[in-house]
Amino acid sequence: MAGMICGGNAGQTRSKLPQENVENIILEHLRYVRGKIDQTADDVREVKNRLANLEATQGTTLQHIGHLSSMLAQQQVAFDKMTERIERLEECLEIAA
Numbered sequence: 001m002a003g004m005i006c007g008g009n010a011g012q013t014r015s016k017l018p019q020e021n022v023e024n025i026i027l028e029h030l031r032y033v034r035g036k037i038d039q040t041a042d043d044v045r046e047v048k049n050r051l052a053n054l055e056a057t058q059g060t061t062l063q064h065i066g067h068l069s070s071m072l073a074q075q076q077v078a079f080d081k082m083t084e085r086i087e088r089l090e091e092c093l094e095i096a097a
Helices: 002-006 010-092
Strands: none
């Protein structure tokens, strides 16, 4: 390229060379930006997948908590019934509590 600039038609080559360089620089930057956009899109896709997994896990966890709460309530009812039976037995046997 240096030989072209110093050649006989140097004025024409100089006017074309910067335009070609500018176009190459612009294309290089566009490729870089496109690569970053693609990388960002991949990252967003991964984050969405991970978020969906977390939401599914949260839903399952909430279901388990619901079941545990139900079981706890059932156990409390059973415990209350046993306490009532023990109190009745104590009354029948005249045992001081």
